[in-house]
Structures are given as structure tokens and as C-alpha cells.
Amino acid sequence: MNEKTASESLCQSAIESSPAKLVNRTSTPEEKIFLFRRLFKGREDVYPKRFESQKTGKVGYVPACANEWNRDLCDKKKVKCGRCQNRKFLPVTDETVGWHLSGRDSKKLPFVMGVFPLLTDETCFFLALDFDKEHWKDDVTAFLESCRERDLPAYLERSRSGRGGHVWMFFEQAISAGLARKLGSLLLTETMEHHPGMGLDSYDRLFPNQDTLPQGGFGNLIALPLQGEARKQNNSVFLDDCFSPFPDQWAFLSEVRRIYPSRVEEIVREGEQKGGIIRVRPVPTEEDDDTPWTIPPSRKRKTPLLTEPLPAEIEIILGDQTYVPKASLGPGLTNRLVRIAAFQNPEFYKAQAMRLSTFEIHRIIGCAEIYARHIGLPRGCLEEVRELFRDLGIKTSVRDERFPGTPLKVFFQGKLRDEQIPAAKAMEAHETGILAATTAFGKTIVGAWLIARRGVNTLVVVHRRQLMDQWVER
Structure with a gap:
């Protein structure tokens, strides 16, 4: 899992060692494909391709496999591609990239190619973010402004459907997926400081979407840009600040700037020191906790000051x-x-x-x-x-403005044990709280005592029928 495959390393080494060359719309197909593969580098030993069922209309992506639909070797209904013993994945080649750019394969059938960004050594050459909500243009504009404030090059592509956009950020060298995702998460966090409507679910739309490679899987995928058929509708193309396609997509891509790993590390380190990457309530394995000894007992890091006007009351x-x-x-x-x-x-x-x-x-x-x-x-x-x-x-x-409830005239018929009394008194003193205690402590009994003390109708919610019966019984 932690080493690149031989074919992957060989292909990427060949691409990286060749000098960059300016390309434009009049360049040869070979020059365009070379530039394309140099920028949109992911797994080279396997690639996902789009399918559309003629019977059900279902669409999606599957890893391209030489044994696909071979009745003796392929049974997708029972075995996932990543776990299939008969899999024979097809590698990325200049020919397949050419099919994608033209929109048709060698049989003149529609062809859409994706990429798995997460490499086998859990690094990546780019970070992409997907914006597909109703107001995606506003979200993209706000995010790109955050990138500009840090002088980070980021590039907008309209999606194949035309109903959303992808923002691409390219790295000079492969960096760990965890570091790349921290960069994206930090930029999203900073964007939401002045554009909260973007929503917290934006953190789920990073590519790659994992720090580590799942067993038997490839990580998430993203459709590659410049797909031939979609380009005819001005989709799957890169846009300027006015959301208009660049006249020469290849000349534009030739001038793309890539980010050095040291710059990413610097920004992430600064973000962690100033309040964290995501800035929401953490869990013990939270990725911001690389230096847990710096976190106060409240588990809250100091957040940046607000510079906007604030209400007095x-x-x-x-x-x-x-x-x-x-x-x-x-x-x-x-x-x-x-x-x-x-x-x-x-x-x-x-x-x-x-x-x-x-x-x-x-x-x-x-x-x-x-x-x-x-x-x-x-x-x-x-x-x-x-x-x-x-x-x-x-x-x-x-x-x-709370509903006070319906008064109940009930009496507690039991007797609290000595160890239950302090807990019951503490709960009674607060309107909101959690009683955490071991099995057989008598939490249900304490709850019944509280209902009698409050003297108001009470909603009891449990997750098992056995617990419900226990409440009814007591």
C-alpha cells in the first residue's frame, strides 16, 4: 500500500523528467496529451471510465478492466472490482487520454475518463474541489478569493453537466494526501468566515477524499476535464473570472502555475497554530492534533478575531x-x-x-x-x-418561548441508593445535562425520580425495545 506500482512509477518518472513546452490549439495531439498527463496525474496503473446502462439508465464509473463482461471471469453482481481475483485493470495510455479528449473510443463509442488522485503511496499531484450546489458560482468566487489572498494558484473548470464547477490546484511534486486535504480544508474554513452559506458538507467534496488508501479500493475519483463531447456544449472547460471559457484551453493550461510542497507545509502549519484546520469540535483522532500538548483542557483552540462590525446586543x-x-x-x-x-x-x-x-x-x-x-x-x-x-x-x-408541558401529579415510590443521590441532585439542579454511569447503576430509576420532581409530562426516547419495556415496567 505504501509503494507505487512499477508501471505507475515508470510512467510518472517519464512525464516528470521531460521539460515543459508551450502548447496551444494548433499543437499536435501528442503535445496536447503530454501536457494533459503532466497536469492531471493520478494512478497510472488503472483508471475509471464512465458507463450508462441502456436498460436502467443508471450511470457511474468503474475501473477499466480487460476482463469486463467476460462471463467466465467477471461477476460484478457478487464481487466488487477492487476485490476481484480475475481483475486485469487497463493502464492509462496516450491512446485512452486521446479517446477522452475526442469524446470517442476506437469503436466510435462515447468515452469519458476519470482519474484516481490518491496514489498507492498515499500521495497526490493535485487537489480538486467540487462545487455543485444551486449557487455554486457564488461559492466558487468566494473560494477563489481565499486562494488569491494567499497567492495560491487555483483554476476553475465547469463540470460536464454544466451545473457545477471543479477547482483544481496542482503541486510541483507529489505531497501526502493528508497534507493536501488539510490545505483544502483550511481554505474552505477561511472562505466560510465571509461566506458561511457554502455549508459544512463542502469538506466532503475534496479530491482525494481520504488520507489513506482503503483496502481493496482506489479512493474516490473525479472526472477529467476537456472531455470531447462536453466541450461542444462549453462544459468540461476552464473558465475565467467571468465564467467564460478561455479561447485557447491548451494555451491556458500551458501557463498553469504549480504549488511547491514547502509552501503547502508553511500554510498548513500557520493554520494549525492560529486556530486549527476545520475549527469545529474535534474527535480524539482529529487531524489538527499533531501537537495535542498545545490544546487547552477545553479542547478549544483560539480562533481568529472577527474584523466585521458586531451588534451591541x-x-x-x-x-x-x-x-x-x-x-x-x-x-x-x-x-x-x-x-x-x-x-x-x-x-x-x-x-x-x-x-x-x-x-x-x-x-x-x-x-x-x-x-x-x-x-x-x-x-x-x-x-x-x-x-x-x-x-x-x-x-x-x-x-x-418553550412549551411548559402538562403538569403531572406523580410520586416516586422507590428509594434512591446512596450512590444515586448525588447524581440525581446534580441533574435536578440543571435544565440540560447527561448522566453517564455504568450498567446497573440505576439510570432509569434516577430518571423516574427526576420526572416526579419536575412534575411534568416527559418524552422518553430509547434505541432498543428492551429499554422501552424497562421504562414502562418501572
């Missing part, structure tokens, strides 16, 4: 959620509030550490809801919201 509405009016909030403060109700998904890091696929496992779980005039956060975030405003010098008041 804010009224917080406490209902089924904690509501904060949006009218007086700037983008930076909005972003801080959204991140209070977000945390890094431990399942993502667990799967990555075990070299399992992270497909459809969100890296960040966000619990904030954006309404027309308010931001809604879980009620348990109230104290953190007030702490944030207090640190920023903003006065707060809380308007309680």
Missing part, C-alpha cells in the same frame, strides 16, 4: 431550539454560530484508520438549521452561544 429565543436572529449577524459571526453546533464525525476517522471506504460518511456533522430570519441551534448549545457573545463583548438576553 442580541436577544436569544429559547424554544424547541436556541434561535438567534440573523438580521444583525455578519458572515463571520454566522459561521461561528454554525460551527458551535457541529462536530467531526468519529465514524469517518474510524473508517479511515481501518482503511475502510469513507464513501457517503460525512466528515462533519452539522446540527444548525438556517431559517429565513433565524439560525436554529440545539438547546444544549445555549451556554456556548452566550459564551461566544460574551467573549465578543455582545450583551445577550434570553426570551423563553
Whole structure:
């Protein structure tokens, strides 16, 4: 897993050792293909190609294999390509790249090629980000501005569908996928400081999307640009700041700047020191914790100061959620509030550490809801919201709009054990809290005691039928 295949190393060495040459639309196909492979370098021993089922209309990508649909050797319904013992993957060649650029293979059939960015030694030559939401142009504009502020070259390609865009960043040498993804995550974090509408799910749209190569897999893929058929619709092409295609795509690519690894390391190191890469609640394996001894006991790193105008006072509405009016909030403060109700998904890091696929496992779980005039956060975030405003010098008041519930006249018929009494008293003193105790401690009994003390109807939510029966019984 930690060494490149022989064919991969040989192909990449040949490409890297050749001098760069200016290419334009009148250049030969060989010169264009050479430039293309020099920039969009991924796995060379295998590539994904797009398919579209004539029966079901299903579309997707599969690794190109010489034994595909061979009845004696290929059974996709039972065995995934990455685990197939009969697989015979086809390598990237000048011919296949030529098919992609023309849009047709040797049989004149439609051909769309992708690339696996994550190499077998868990490095990559580029980082790509996918923007495909309704307002993708606004998101891209904001992200590219963050890149310019750091003098980082980044290039926008309109996707094949025309309904989104890919931003590409190229490296002078292969760097670790983890380092590349930290760079992308930091730039997204900085972008959301002034453009929070981008959304926390943007962290899931990095290519490569893993630090490590999953067992039996290749990591995620991205469709290559300049696909022949899509270009006829002005899609799959690179765009200028006005979202217009460059007149000569090849001349544009000839002048692409690549980023030195030392520059990436410098930016990431600076970001970690100034508040972290993602700046949401961490998990123990969180990638920002390369220097865990520098993290305070609160597990919160110091965040950069807000430079935008701040309101003098804010009224917080406490209902089924904690509501904060949006009218007086700037983008930076909005972003801080959204991140209070977000945390890094431990399942993502667990799967990555075990070299399992992270497909459809969100890296960040966000619990904030954006309404027309308010931001809604879980009620348990109230104290953190007030702490944030207090640190920023903003006065707060809380308007309680909660439903008081229906009074219940019930009595606790049991008796708390000595070890249960301190826990029960501590829970009674707070409106929100968590009782964590060992099995057989009697958490259900403590809960019943609290219901009697509160004297109000109570919703009990459990994840197993056995626990529900236990509550009914007691």
C-alpha cells in the first residue's frame, strides 16, 4: 500500500523528467496529451471510465478492466472490482487520454475518463474541489478569493453537466494526501468566515477524499476535464473570472502555475497554530492534533478575531431550539454560530484508520438549521452561544418561548441508593445535562425520580425495545 506500482512509477518518472513546452490549439495531439498527463496525474496503473446502462439508465464509473463482461471471469453482481481475483485493470495510455479528449473510443463509442488522485503511496499531484450546489458560482468566487489572498494558484473548470464547477490546484511534486486535504480544508474554513452559506458538507467534496488508501479500493475519483463531447456544449472547460471559457484551453493550461510542497507545509502549519484546520469540535483522532500538548483542557483552540462590525446586543429565543436572529449577524459571526453546533464525525476517522471506504460518511456533522430570519441551534448549545457573545463583548438576553408541558401529579415510590443521590441532585439542579454511569447503576430509576420532581409530562426516547419495556415496567 505504501509503494507505487512499477508501471505507475515508470510512467510518472517519464512525464516528470521531460521539460515543459508551450502548447496551444494548433499543437499536435501528442503535445496536447503530454501536457494533459503532466497536469492531471493520478494512478497510472488503472483508471475509471464512465458507463450508462441502456436498460436502467443508471450511470457511474468503474475501473477499466480487460476482463469486463467476460462471463467466465467477471461477476460484478457478487464481487466488487477492487476485490476481484480475475481483475486485469487497463493502464492509462496516450491512446485512452486521446479517446477522452475526442469524446470517442476506437469503436466510435462515447468515452469519458476519470482519474484516481490518491496514489498507492498515499500521495497526490493535485487537489480538486467540487462545487455543485444551486449557487455554486457564488461559492466558487468566494473560494477563489481565499486562494488569491494567499497567492495560491487555483483554476476553475465547469463540470460536464454544466451545473457545477471543479477547482483544481496542482503541486510541483507529489505531497501526502493528508497534507493536501488539510490545505483544502483550511481554505474552505477561511472562505466560510465571509461566506458561511457554502455549508459544512463542502469538506466532503475534496479530491482525494481520504488520507489513506482503503483496502481493496482506489479512493474516490473525479472526472477529467476537456472531455470531447462536453466541450461542444462549453462544459468540461476552464473558465475565467467571468465564467467564460478561455479561447485557447491548451494555451491556458500551458501557463498553469504549480504549488511547491514547502509552501503547502508553511500554510498548513500557520493554520494549525492560529486556530486549527476545520475549527469545529474535534474527535480524539482529529487531524489538527499533531501537537495535542498545545490544546487547552477545553479542547478549544483560539480562533481568529472577527474584523466585521458586531451588534451591541442580541436577544436569544429559547424554544424547541436556541434561535438567534440573523438580521444583525455578519458572515463571520454566522459561521461561528454554525460551527458551535457541529462536530467531526468519529465514524469517518474510524473508517479511515481501518482503511475502510469513507464513501457517503460525512466528515462533519452539522446540527444548525438556517431559517429565513433565524439560525436554529440545539438547546444544549445555549451556554456556548452566550459564551461566544460574551467573549465578543455582545450583551445577550434570553426570551423563553418553550412549551411548559402538562403538569403531572406523580410520586416516586422507590428509594434512591446512596450512590444515586448525588447524581440525581446534580441533574435536578440543571435544565440540560447527561448522566453517564455504568450498567446497573440505576439510570432509569434516577430518571423516574427526576420526572416526579419536575412534575411534568416527559418524552422518553430509547434505541432498543428492551429499554422501552424497562421504562414502562418501572
